[in-house]
Amino acid sequence: MITPLANLIRRANPFLGDRRGTATIELAIVLPVLSMVALGAVDLVSGFAHKMHLQQHAQAGADFVIANGETLPSESDIKAQITALSGLNTSAITITKWTECNAAKYTSGLVDCPGLSDLEAQYMQIDVKDEYQPILDIDGIADFVQTSTLSGSVVVRLPIS
Numbered sequence: 399m400i401t402p403l404a405n406l407i408r409r410a411n412p413f414l415g416d417r418r419g420t421a422t423i424e425l426a427i428v429l430p431v432l433s434m435v436a437l438g439a440v441d442l443v444s445g446f447a448h449k450m451h452l453q454q455h456a457q458a459g460a461d462f463v464i465a466n467g468e469t470l471p472s473e474s475d476i477k478a479q480i481t482a483l484s485g486l487n488t489s490a491i492t493i494t495k496w497t498e499c500n501a502a503k504y505t506s507g508l509v510d511c512p513g514l515s516d517l518e519a520q521y522m523q524i525d526v527k528d529e530y531q532p533i534l535d536i537d538g539i540a541d542f543v544q545t546s547t548l549s550g551s552v553v554v555r556l557p558i559s
Contacts, residue, residue, distance in 0.1 A: 434534075437533060437534050438534060440533060441532045441533050441534045441543070444532075444533065445530050445532065445546075445548065448528070448530050448548055449530075449548045449549075449550065450550075451484075451550075452484075452526045452527070452528055452548055452549060452550030453526075453550035453551075453552070454550070455480050455483060455484040455486070455526045455550060456480070456524045456525065456526045456550040456551055456552040457550075457552050458479070458480060458483050458484075459476050459477075459479060459480045459491070459493075459524040459526070459552070460522075460524055460552045460554045462475075462476060462479045462480075463476060463522060463524075463554050463556070464554065467557070468557055470556060470557075473493045474488075476491075476493060476524065477491045477493070480524075480526060484526070486526065486528060490526060490527050490528055491524070491525070491526055491527075492523075492524075492525040492527070493522060493523070493524055493525075494522070494523045494525075495507050495508050495520070495521070495522050495523075495556075496508075496520075496521055496523075497509050497510075497511070497518065497519070497520050497521075498517075498518070498519045498520075498521065499511035499512065499513070499516045499517070499518055500513075500516050500517050501517070508520050508556075518558055519555060519558075520555070520556040520557075520558055521553055521554065521555055521556060522553070522554045522556055523551065523552070523553045523554075524551070524552050524553075524554070525549055525550070525551045526549060526550045526551075527547055527548070527549040528547070528548060528549075529545055529546070529547055529548075530545065530546050530547070530548045531545050532544075532545070532546075
């Protein structure tokens with residue numbers, strides 16, 4: 399008497415040696431994984447390029463400050479220059495000024511050092527921030543990918559007036 403399992407194995411036997419279509423099945427299994435890895439790599443490079451653009455916009459603001467020589471442009475002029483180049487909102491641009499007297503930092507803006515022999519240096523930091531929306535942010539598939547804030551920053555030593 400032949401059991402139902404033995405009968406099933408005997409009928410499937412001609413297909414056990416048949417290798418046609420295995421590459422298609424392997425491709426169907428591997429392709430989604432390779433696609434996610436490729437999209438992840440593209441996202442990583444795209445995010446890095448976005449950060450580099452922000453850094454270049456901050457550097458353009460520093461170049462604008464330096465190009466004015468002894469005359470320090472106003473914060474609104476610097477922000478307008480960066481906005482014209484980048485298309486970003488002025489609220490994404492932060493400008494901080496400070497003075498260092500004998501390497502001690504005074505964050506209350508540009509002030510004069512108290513001592514006549516103090517070593518004085520004035521600085522301006524320009525920060526440019528923007529949101530980066532990854533390509534791979536797909537609900538239900540890649541929930542681990544999130545929008546992030548990227549920034550570019552540059553510090554300029556100002557001429558002492």
